[in-house]
Amino acid sequence: MNETIICAVGNVATQPVYRELATGPSARFRLAVTSRYLDRGKNEWTDGHTNFFTVWANRQLATNAAGSLNVGDPVMVQGRLKVRSDVREGQSWTSADIDATAIGHDLARGTSAFRRTPRPEAGVATASPAQPEPDWETPPAEADANTDGHADAGINVQQAQETVSVT
Numbered sequence: 001m002n003e004t005i006i007c008a009v010g011n012v013a014t015q016p017v018y019r020e021l022a023t024g025p026s027a028r029f030r031l032a033v034t035s036r037y038l039d040r041g042k043n044e045w046t047d048g049h050t051n052f053f054t055v056w057a058n059r060q061l062a063t064n065a066a067g068s069l070n071v072g073d074p075v076m077v078q079g080r081l082k083v084r085s086d087v088r089e090g091q092s093w094t095s096a097d098i099d100a101t102a103i104g105h106d107l108a109r110g111t112s113a114f115r116r117t118p119r120p121e122a123g124v125a126t127a128s129p130a131q132p133e134p135d136w137e138t139p140p141a142e143a144d145a146n147t148d149g150h151a152d153a154g155i156n157v158q159q160a161q162e163t164v165s166v167t
Contacts, residue, residue, distance in 0.1 A: 004081040008033050008053060008098060009106055012073045016057075018066035027062035029069065031055050031077055031098070055079070057100045064117060065103050074106035 010033035018027045035048035055077050057065045069075065079100035086093055105112040 005078070006081045006098065007076060007078045009076050010034065010053075010074075012069050012071055012075055013052065015071055016066045016069050018062065024059050025062040025066075027057045027066045029055050029065070031075070051096070053077075054095065054097045055100050055103070056097060057103060060117065060119075061100060061103065065100075068105075069103070074109040076102075076104050076106050078102040 008031060010031045013030040013032040016027045016029040018025065020026075031053045032050055033053065034050040036045050037048055038044070039046040077098055077100050079098040079102070082097045082099060084095050084097070
């Protein structure tokens with residue numbers, strides 16, 4: 001696989017557009033990346049050319065990006081670069097897209113508060129009732145009944161088979 005992986009640092013230029021598709025959540029936004037250089041003649045930093053990328057995010061990254069990003073936010077985007085050229089109405093157009101694998105706020109330019117999103121458990125249907133947590137403690141009566149006179153820290157095999165159901 002010869003893919004071009006890039007990391008672009010810039011600002012969110014458009015509000016993320018979130019959509020629920022048949023393949024899962026998807027979000028897109030425009031990223032403005034402006035180079036800066038020191039103009040030695042003026043002895044000051046100057047903005048260079050601005051490149052615009054369309055950033056595409058899928059699945060949980062799309063949901064989190066849509067809920068976290070706003071226009072003007074400084075961000076870092078890592079992903080696969082896709083450059084396309086086509087002809088529209090007789091004019092040649094070139095667009096650069098980033099299929100994002102990671103998006104984050106640029107902490108060199110501000111602060112951010114991270115909130116972990118809850119992940120659904122794999123293989124569990126959403127309509128199934130919650131299973132009670134098994135009691136892994138040995139009841140005091142069984143601990144006293146050990147033949148060697150020492151308390152048992154675990155549970156016996158019969159208890160494990162009764163309290164744990166395999167799905």
